[in-house]
Amino acid sequence: MQHASSQPSAFYDPLHHPYPDPQQPHAPSYWQQHSSTQWPVTSHSSIPAQAELVVIGGGYSGLNAALELAERYQQQVLLLEANHIGWGCSSRNAGFAMPSTGRLSYAAWAQRAGEATARAIQVEYAAAFERLQGHLHACPEQLQQQPGGYLKIAHSAKAVALLAKQFTALHHYEPQTRWLAQAPLAELINSPQAHAAIHFPHSYGLNPLLLASSVARQAAAAGAQLVSHCPVQHWQSLADGRQQLHTPLGTVTANKVIIASNGYTPNHLHASIHGRSLPVLSSVLVTRPLRADERAACGLSGDQLVMDTRALKYYFRLLPDGRLLFGGRGAIRGKDANKALYAQHLLAGLATTFPQLASLCAEPPEYFWSGWVSVALDDYPRIYSPAAGIYTSMGYCGAGVTFSQLAGARVAQLAMGEKLPELPFYQSALPRIPLPQLRRLGQWAYYQWARWQHN
Numbered sequence: 112m113q114h115a116s117s118q119p120s121a122f123y124d125p126l127h128h129p130y131p132d133p134q135q136p137h138a139p140s141y142w143q144q145h146s147s148t149q150w151p152v153t154s155h156s157s158i159p160a161q162a163e164l165v166v167i168g169g170g171y172s173g174l175n176a177a178l179e180l181a182e183r184y185q186q187q188v189l190l191l192e193a194n195h196i197g198w199g200c201s202s203r204n205a206g207f208a209m210p211s212t213g214r215l216s217y218a219a220w221a222q223r224a225g226e227a228t229a230r231a232i233q234v235e236y237a238a239a240f241e242r243l244q245g246h247l248h249a250c251p252e253q254l255q256q257q258p259g260g261y262l263k264i265a266h267s268a269k270a271v272a273l274l275a276k277q278f279t280a281l282h283h284y285e286p287q288t289r290w291l292a293q294a295p296l297a298e299l300i301n302s303p304q305a306h307a308a309i310h311f312p313h314s315y316g317l318n319p320l321l322l323a324s325s326v327a328r329q330a331a332a333a334g335a336q337l338v339s340h341c342p343v344q345h346w347q348s349l350a351d352g353r354q355q356l357h358t359p360l361g362t363v364t365a366n367k368v369i370i371a372s373n374g375y376t377p378n379h380l381h382a383s384i385h386g387r388s389l390p391v392l393s394s395v396l397v398t399r400p401l402r403a404d405e406r407a408a409c410g411l412s413g414d415q416l417v418m419d420t421r422a423l424k425y426y427f428r429l430l431p432d433g434r435l436l437f438g439g440r441g442a443i444r445g446k447d448a449n450k451a452l453y454a455q456h457l458l459a460g461l462a463t464t465f466p467q468l469a470s471l472c473a474e475p476p477e478y479f480w481s482g483w484v485s486v487a488l489d490d491y492p493r494i495y496s497p498a499a500g501i502y503t504s505m506g507y508c509g510a511g512v513t514f515s516q517l518a519g520a521r522v523a524q525l526a527m528g529e530k531l532p533e534l535p536f537y538q539s540a541l542p543r544i545p546l547p548q549l550r551r552l553g554q555w556a557y558y559q560w561a562r563w564q565h566n
């Protein structure tokens with residue numbers, strides 16, 4: 112099994128380490144081993160002393176912000192990434208491209224903010240999807256797209272009624288979605304945990320690492336200066352309103368800073384955002400390629416993305432080479448992230464989903480890795496200015512592959528003084544989590560409840 116114990120330093124934990132150690136290699140993911148990525152040339156020896164705009168974080172959000180600033184506004188932009196470009200979630204996610212973010216459905220939005228807002232959010236999601244399509248076309252391998260749609264499956268008989276209710280509400284917004292009762296669903300997936308499903312035809316699977324490198328190439332070609340292995344170690348807001356960022360490659364003083372470090376944001380990076388998100392570990396395993404008989408036994412046609420209805424969801428997809436990717440919650444603390452126990456938890460989930468794969472589940476997975484997603488207290492992200500000259504985009508709650516492409520551009524527009532669409536994502540600050548020092552205790556209690564409630 113490829114796992115991160117070969118890394119020279121401890122697994123980064125945003126609530127414990129002051130910044131990510133710049134010497135860490137990419138996560139030992141399937142993508143890392145199976146993708147031929149072309150990264151643009153990045154600097155890793157020096158940074159300028161002054162900059163108009165600095166972006167902290169070189170994932171999808173930061174790269175899209177840099178791209179927008181350089182391409183649309185012709186700004187001199189400096190992007191500082193603690194490790195290799197794309198090192199955080201953006202190189203290690205599961206590659207589910209879906210037109211959504213956060214955890215709220217259109218019906219929930221309609222209830223919270225009215226029908227017009229729910230409709231406007233749908234338009235914004237479509238814009239994010241369109242921007243992702245642009246990145247797909249800019250990638251020679253078309254991001255290895257697998258266009259089979261997404262199945263949200265009821266994992267128990269009890270979950271069917273609630274899912275059916277969700278479908279009725281959803282169909283009003285997305286008439287192309289289909290309801291699959293157990294019999295038609297059985298033609299796509301043979302699992303005792305697939306009782307019914309909603310099929311979202313437009314979602315697709317992609318290779319996340321190719322996506323990160325595609326956006327990085329575009330940002331560099333547009334003129335953004337990308338600096339890798341350069342963590343912001345210390346931040347001082349100066350009396351004249353400028354921001355001074357200290358890094359191992361020197362100090363830069365900037366008029367404006369965009370924080371795009373999302374789930375990897377160090378707890379004390381800047382007081383204005385402290386305690387406003389919960390970094391949560393999501394973990395993924397990838398098996399060896401399934402044999403023909405194993406594939407036939409679980410009935411997977413090959414291209415669908417699948418997620419279940421548990422509170423702590425399992426998600427899976429067959430990769431183009433026949434391996435199965437299976438993901439779910441990880442450990443709570445970074446220091447536990449690579450423990451075999453968490454790979455075993457996922458294998459147990461896989462065995463429950465596909466008892467036919469018992470022998471596969473008895474083998475160690477070929478790949479296992481984890482990453483930090485940022486969860487907002489009220490289940491949706493914010494793109495806003497937490498203090499004068501500072502802008503941020505964070506809190507995607509584990510669903511950022513599509514949305515971050517637009518969110519990065521939106522945060523850049525905000526930094527350039529543009530008015531963003533009147534949507535909840537852009538109109539308020541991320542709410543502060545009460546007693547943020549107890550975030551992990553709350554997370555542990557939630558995991559206990561969810562396990563008891565939904566398994």
Ligand SMILES: Cc1cc2nc3c(=O)[nH]c(=O)nc-3n(C[C@H](O)[C@H](O)[C@H](O)COP(=O)(O)OP(=O)(O)OC[C@H]3O[C@@H](n4cnc5c(N)ncnc54)[C@H](O)[C@@H]3O)c2cc1C
Nearest residue numbers: 168170171172193199200201204205206207343482511512
């Ligand atoms: C296992 C896993 C599976 C996932 N699967 C999916 C999926 O299938 N679909 C989906 O929609 N979403 C998924 N996600 C979430 C998705 O990957 C993220 O929402 C998205 O990549 C966030 O991009 P980002 O650029 O905002 O943050 P990141 O890609 O996390 O980038 C943040 C960067 O900031 C850098 N940084 C942090 N501190 C500093 C500092 N002090 N100085 C300089 N740089 C710093 C980090 O090194 C990091 O590279 C998954 C996440 C994980 C972990």
